[in-house]
Amino acid sequence: MGTGYAIELNRLTKRYGAVVGVEGLTLNVRAGEVFGFLGPNGAGKTTTLRCLTGLLRPTSGRALMLGLDPIADHRRVAPAVGYLPGELRLYPELTGAQTLDLLSALQGVPSRRRGELCERLGLDSVVLRRTVGEYSRGMKQKIGLVQALQHDPRLVVLDEPTEGLDPLVQETFFELMREAAAGGRTVLLSSHVLPEVQRACGRVAIVRDGRLVTVESVAALREARARRIRLTFGDGAGPRPLGRADQWSPQWAGDRVELLVPPSEVVAALRGLLALAVADVTVEEAGLDEAFLDLYRNGEAGEEP
Numbered sequence: 001m002g003t004g005y006a007i008e009l010n011r012l013t014k015r016y017g018a019v020v021g022v023e024g025l026t027l028n029v030r031a032g033e034v035f036g037f038l039g040p041n042g043a044g045k046t047t048t049l050r051c052l053t054g055l056l057r058p059t060s061g062r063a064l065m066l067g068l069d070p071i072a073d074h075r076r077v078a079p080a081v082g083y084l085p086g087e088l089r090l091y092p093e094l095t096g097a098q099t100l101d102l103l104s105a106l107q108g109v110p111s112r113r114r115g116e117l118c119e120r121l122g123l124d125s126v127v128l129r130r131t132v133g134e135y136s137r138g139m140k141q142k143i144g145l146v147q148a149l150q151h152d153p154r155l156v157v158l159d160e161p162t163e164g165l166d167p168l169v170q171e172t173f174f175e176l177m178r179e180a181a182a183g184g185r186t187v188l189l190s191s192h193v194l195p196e197v198q199r200a201c202g203r204v205a206i207v208r209d210g211r212l213v214t215v216e217s218v219a220a221l222r223e224a225r226a227r228r229i230r231l232t233f234g235d236g237a238g239p240r241p242l243g244r245a246d247q248w249s250p251q252w253a254g255d256r257v258e259l260l261v262p263p264s265e266v267v268a269a270l271r272g273l274l275a276l277a278v279a280d281v282t283v284e285e286a287g288l289d290e291a292f293l294d295l296y297r298n299g300e301a302g303e304e305p
C-alpha cells in the first residue's frame with residue numbers, strides 16, 4: 001500500500017455539467033481509522049463516496065482505496081472493500097439470501113461473517129427466504145450492512161448507514177463499528193447526523209458546498225465548542241446595546257439574553273458584560289451539535305491555511 005493511507009483523495013473534483021458535486025477535495029484517512037464524513041444535504045458526500053468506490057469517474061483529481069484505483073484495479077479492490085451505498089438498489093424479485101449471494105460473488109471472497117451478522121441484525125432464515133421487494137426499509141438497510149461487512153473487508157465505506165434502522169439495531173451497528181476499529185479495519189462513515197459520527201468516529205471531515213471545511217478529531221471539536229453566556233437584567237426592560245458583545249448575535253427574550261461566544265473570547269466578553277447592570281449570569285459549554293452547526297454555516301475553519 002505504500003503510503004499507509006486506506007483512503008486518499010487528491011484534489012478530487014466531480015462536476016455534473018455546471019453543478020459542482022465536489023471541488024478540489026484533498027483528504028487522507030489512515031489505515032485503522034474510523035473516520036466521519038459529515039455535511040449538510042447536498043454537501044457532496046455521496047458524490048465523493050461514489051468516486052471513491054469507482055461508481056463515478058472524477059472530472060479531475062483522484063480517489064484511491066488501499067492505494068488502488070477503484071476502476072482500474074477493481075478486481076483487487078472488490079475483495080478488500082465493503083460499500084453500503086446511500087440509496088441501496090436491490091433486485092426486488094430476489095430473496096434476501098440470494099441478494100447476499102449475488103453480492104458475495106461480486107466481492108469474490110467467502111462471506112465468512114454472514115451468518116453472525118444476520119443473526120446480530122435480526123435477519124433470520126425466514127426473513128432471508130422472503131423476496132427483498134417485500135422488505136421494509138429497515139430490513140433492506142440491514143441487508144445492505146450485512147453485504148458490506150460479510151467478507152470482513154479491510155476497508156468499509158458506509159453512506160448514511162443508520163438510515164431506517166430502529167434504535168436497538170443502531171446499537172448493534174455501533175457495536176459493529178467498535179469491533180471494526182478494534183480489529184484494525186478502516187471505516188469511512190458518511191452522515192449528516194452528528195451524534196452518530198460523534199459516537200463512532202475518531203476524526204471527522206466536514207464538507208459543505210462540495211468543499212472541505214475542516215478535518216478535526218471529535219475530541220478537538222468538543223474543546224473548540226462555544227460557550228453559552230446567559231444574562232438576566234431583571235429590570236423588565238427589553239433588548240439594549242451590549243457593546244462589543246453585540247458581534248455574537250445576542251438572542252433576546254424580554255430582559256434576558258443569550259450569546260454563543262468562542263472559548264478564547266469568554267473572559268473578555270464577561271468583563272464587558274458584567275460592567276452592565278446585570279442581575280444574574282450563567283456560562284456553559286454549548287452542545288457539540290452547535291459547534292458543528294457553526295461550521296456548517298460559516299466554515300471559518302476552512303479559511304485557515
Ligand SMILES: Nc1ncnc2c1ncn2[C@@H]1O[C@H](COP(=O)(O)OP(=O)(O)OP(=O)(O)O)[C@@H](O)[C@H]1O
Nearest residue numbers: 016019020021040041042043044045046047048192
Ligand atoms: N447525478 C447528478 N446529477 C446532477 N447533479 C448531481 C447529481 N448527483 C449529485 N448532484 C449534485 O451534486 C451536489 C452534491 O450532491 P451529493 O448527493 O453528493 O450530496 P450529499 O452530501 O450526499 O447530500 P445528502 O446528505 O442530501 O445525501 C448537489 O448539488 C447535487 O444536486
